[in-house]
Amino acid sequence: MAVRIQVLGSLRVWLAGAEVDLGPPGRRAVLGLLVLAGGEAMSKQELVDALWGELPPRSAVNVLQTHVKHLRRLLEPGRPSRSGSEILPHVGGGYAVRWDAVEIDLPHVRGLVAEANEAQRDGETGRAAALFGEALRWWRGRPLADIPLLATHPKVMALLAEHRALLARYGDAMLAIGAADEVLAELAEAAADQPLDEPAQARLIRAYHATGQRATAFRLYQEVRERLVEELGVEPGPELAAAHSALLEDGEPLPAPRSALRVPRQLPAEPSGFTGRATELSILDQLVPRAGSYGGAVALAAVTGQAGAGKTALAVHWGHRVKDRFPDGQFYANLRGHSAGEPATALEVLTRFLAALDVPAERLPADTETASALYRTLMTDRKALVVLDNAVDVDQVRPLLPAGPGCLVLVTARDRMGGLVALHGARRLTLGMLEPGEALELLARVLGSEWVRAEHEAAAEVAGLCAYLPLALRIAAANLAEDPGNGIEDYAIELRKGNPLAALTVPGDEQIAVRTAFDLSYAALPAETRRLFRLLSLVPGNDIGVEAVEILTGEERAGPMLDTLASAHLVEQHAPGRYHFHDLLRSYAADRLRDSPAETRSARRRLHEWYLRGADQAAKIVYPHMFRVPLSVPDGPVPAAAKENAAEWLETELGNLVAVVEDAARTGPRPVAWLLADALRGYFWMSSRQVEWRAAAGAALAAAEEDGDLRARVSARFSLADLGFRQGRYREAVREHTGALVLARRAGWVEAQAAVLGNLGCVYWQSGRLPAAAARFSRGLELSRRAGSPAGEAVALGNLGLVHWEMGDLSGAAGHYVRALRRYRGIGSRYGEAINLSNLGQARHARGRVSEAAGLLAKALALHREAGNRAGEAETLGRLASVYCDLGRLTDALDHAREGLRLARETGEPRGEGEALVALAGVHQRVGHRQDAVRRYRQALALLRETGDRYPEVDALIGLATATGDLGQARRALALAERAGYGALRKRAAAAVESILRA
The missing domain is CATH 1.10.10.10 (Winged helix-like DNA-binding domain superfamily/Winged helix DNA-binding domain)
Incomplete structure (x- = not known):
């Protein structure tokens, strides 16, 4: 049976197409070391030294021998017990992995590199670039990334250097053939990892230059030069100097093209009747970056002053006045520095800004540092205004500062923002009271000039009693306008009466004048x-x-x-x-x-329970199949929109819903916190709103642990486990799921045990441990049946179908999909129905029932769009494109493949992207575009080998073999298709083998 081993990334092993669970880290390390030895034997002492260092335990050799024994059983399950190992033989007192007996990614990559070097020597730069790119796609990450004890092993470090060299060769080749745009991201990542590597930085400068981003190239050169001088005391070497000279010879730097940039317009509505502040407006005008500027730091201004001084009004008014000078957008965030509840976190704001920059929700970083870095990168070539309103301090603002010198950041705060001035060069404008004349002008804008002129002295007194503060003046003017029967003099008398009382009742209040104006407005209300x-x-x-x-x-x-x-x-x-x-x-x-404490408690309870009933109602409509804690809240009104347009209501109210979770966790009743967080989990999963998800789940767990409620703790840990899985943090997900399972068993909560086992199975399935996944799905199905939960049964059946599919049991997979479909339809889950229709369509396609597959996939696509599942839509588009290609509907196939590829990349779904690329390659091949087909097939294979989705991988292998005449690829595709039972693909692969042999 064929054994395939991956070392370029996490260590993974497949036996006859099924992934093998290698067991503990020590056993994995032994295999990793032997594979990296390149077929040469390693002595037991060498292995012991690598594993335990200078002080190994006495049992080290015995432990090593036990690891080797288990590895032999795993890699050669049918080998007689006393026969020699063909894969891991005992050689000269040590052990070796025979490279000729297994398929290993490392020698394959080196073969591709050697072929690329030969092509380059023959002057075939395009072919060399394609081969270098193919070699790079076999790298799944740091070698043996899941074995920390080997992170600094010399062979691992040598491989990292080999990867850097390969990336450099690929970058140079792609630049030589004019494909800089396709390699820019990889070069930028390499340069970031090697800030003092001059060739890497020069290569990135050339790539920016080639893609028209000369402003960025100039700026990068300046940054690298300053870094070299400061850290190494040297000037740029010949490669950097040559890249810089090419920029200079090409004339003045040009701005980056804006055609693909989305333009956010986030400023609030312009404040009506804005008055005065001419000096401050003039200073801000002078800070706007000049046209054509490409060097220097981002422009910064901090508008500070006491509450009610009109800081926000000034910032928003000026932003509207100059918005045309920031053609790449205006960003706005209220940082809630002095509002009720917690101030906005930098990550919360970055999430909104990145969404405005077209970063899909599924790709939004979950930590501040990564989000800030991505934000700076996307803002580098923009000329944009960023208004950060109501800041707490500099630490809150710092991660929100863009890097582009064409940007201007305007911060408003009560704090003096000394750090922003000292460390970042901000221009501070301290906003005090209005000038007396400006204050009268503000009153006149609301009341009319004639009235203010008629009672000029009284109006001047009112302005003074309001401390010339815009907020107090606007409220005073509104009060006068509402009651024109009283004169300004009467109002001045009321204000004079109010001040002493306010001073007595609110000792030390800085805003006595404002408070008095509030008192008068409040008293005038019914x-x-x-x-x-x-x-x-x-x-x-x-x-x-x-x-x-x-x-x-x-x-x-x-x-x-x-x-x-x-x-x-x-x-x-x-x-x-x-x-x-x-x-x-x-x-x-x-x-x-x-x-009024009693009224406070009852009002807060009414609002909390209303939001909870709304979330429960929306959950029943949008994701009814998802396990949730049974709702325990009194009957009452439900938000109308939660019934009429549930998904839209969840999106509109999400900020309030999360705030209610946090408020209930702090002030009670605590059950609202975990019940509401649990009701939102399905929405978080579907929308990938990870920042809000972590906030809600964390607050729910704190409330549950405070009360000691077992079911509540299960719910909160279940949510955190799902979040970890969604973010690809499988160890965290397993830890949280295991904790939730223990608690669910203690609580005797069978339905929860089934749900946790199902999601734990998904973690194992996604990480390639199929037998472990199948065992948990089966146990979850059994428990769901015992608990009488059709939703739990539906999820478990669908998941079992996926496992059977990946094991090559197409008939079993289809049977599970059909049974899952019945249950999803029974509970009214369009989301679950769409997923299983798509999977069933793929299974029918694999068995050659193409017309039936087309019908199933078309229905799935419509349901995915109805449910708003963009990732499922992307995957189904690719599958449907492949079916249309087989049916000869090439125009439809091309349209679906392109749309699926775009959507898959937006949502960050490698499976969907791989399937769309296979379909796109198939269309290119049908219409005779051989080179495009080969390129797309290779891109697809790199993705699909990573995801482990075998059916489209075999499809791509057949297409690539046919396009290149590679008999080895065709035979491999045939063997894989036969083993997996892919009837239609087996026929195509056999035809490909026969065709290549005839040729």
Whole structure:
């Protein structure tokens, strides 16, 4: 039986197409060392030294022999017990792996490199580039990446150097044939890993130059030169100097092309009646980067000052005034430095900014450092304005600073931002009160010039009593406008009366004038509106809709009251039907509510339970097949949108939903925290909103552990395990799932045990441990049946189908898919139905039932689009394209393949990308575009070998063999197709072998 070994990445072994579980790290290390020995024997002492160092245990040799014994059993399961090993023989007192007895990725890669070198010597640079690229695609990561104790072994380090050399050769060849755009990302990554490697940096500069990004190339040269001088005390060598000279000879640097850039427009609406601040506006105007600038640091300004000074109004007004000078977009984030709840994290803001830059949700980094680096990279060649409003301190702002010198960052904060000024060169503008004349002008804009002129002295007094602060002035003007029967003099008298009282009731309050204006506005409201205003301070998120306000207050007609508050400038309507208010007003409203603890508790409970019922309702519609904790909350109203457009409601309210989880974890009732987080888990999974997912699951776990509720702890750890799996952190996922399983057994919760086993099986399946995955899926199916859970049965059956598919049992796979489909349809899960229809369609295609496959896949595609599952849509598009190609519908095949490839790359799904590439290659081959077909087949094979998806891999091998006349590839494809039972592919592979032999 054929044995295939991978060492370029994590150590993996396949026996007859099925992956082998090698066992503990020590055993894996033994095999890794022997493979890297290149077929030469290693003595027992050499192996012991490599594994244990200078102080091995007395049992080291016995342990080593035991590892070898187990490896022989795993690699040669049918070998008689007393016969010699063909793969891992005993040689001269040591052991060796016979390279000629197994298929190893390393010698294959070296063969490709040798062939590429020969092509390059013959002047075939294009062929050399393709072969170098193919060799690189066999590298899955650091050699023996999953064996930390060998990380610094000399042979591993030598392989890393070999990889760097290969990447350099590939980069040079691709630059030589004019394909810089295809290799730019790899060169940028290599240069980042080797900041002082001059050839690597020069190669990247040449690539930027070749793709028209000369501004970036100039800037990179300056950065590398400064680094060399500062760290090594040397000037750039000949390669860097030559790259720089080529830039200079090509004229002035050009801006990067903007045709492919998305242009975010995130500034809030321009504040009405903005007045004054001419000096500050002029200073900001001077900071705008000049056209054609490509050197220097990003421009920074910090607008600081006390609350109510109009910092946000100035920033937003100026942003609208100069937005045309930032053609690549305007970014805005409220950092919530002084709002209720926690300030915004840098990762939260980076996630929103990266989404605006077209980074798919599935590819958003889950840590601040990586997200910040990606943000800086994407902003490098943009000319954009970034407004960071209401910052806490410099640490919150620093990860949000872009790298592009064409960008300007405007920060507003109460803090003086000394670190931003000292370390980053920010220009600070301290915003104080308005000038008296400007304050009168603001009043006149609202009240009319004639009225202010008629009562000039009283208006001047009102402005002074409001401390010339814009927020207080706007509220005062709104109060006067609402009651024109009273004069400005009357209002001034009221303000004079209010100040001493405010000073007594709020000792040390910096905003006495503002508080007095609030008092007068608040007192003028009807009683029910005052109550609504007070209760708004309980809103855990940044904004709220009318329906939620009605739940919070128990009032049936909150809309008119919200309009009254908006007219008095006590809240702001920032979107149709949605409101938020200034943090000072929130604080004022909270102060007014402190004397009503009973009302506070009941209002908060009403709002929390309403959001919980909404999430539960949406979950039943969008992902009914997913296991969830049974809801235990009193019956009551459910958000209308959660019933009518559930997915859209979840997206709109997500910020509030996560805020409710965190609020409930802090203030109670704690069950709301874990129940709501559990209801959202399916949405997090489908949308890949990983930042919000971690926040909700973490808060839920804290609440569950505080209360000691076993089921709650199962739910929270289950969610964290799913998140780890989604992020590819399999060890974390296994640890959390195992913990959840132990707790579920202690609680006697059979349905949860089934769900955990199913998801644990998915982790094993994804990491290639198919027997372990099948065992857990089967046990989960048994438990779901015992618990009477059709949803659990559906998931387990679908997963068992996938395992049987990968084991080559097509009939068994199809049977499981059909049974899963019945249950998914029974519970109304379009999401689950679509996945299993697509998988069944692939199985039918594999057995040659092409027309039936086309029908199944077309239905699956429609359902995926209906459910909003973009990853499933991408995968199904590729599969359907292959079917259309076999049916001769080449135009349809080409359209589906291209769309599938685009969508797969957006969603970060290598399986879908691989299948789309196979289909695209097939179309190219049918229409005679041989070189394009070969290139696409090789790209597909590199991806599919990594994902382990055998059917499209065999399809690609047949196509590549046919296109290149490679008999070895054709025979390998035939053997794989026969072993897996792919009837249609077996016939094609046999025909390919026969055709090549005849030729």
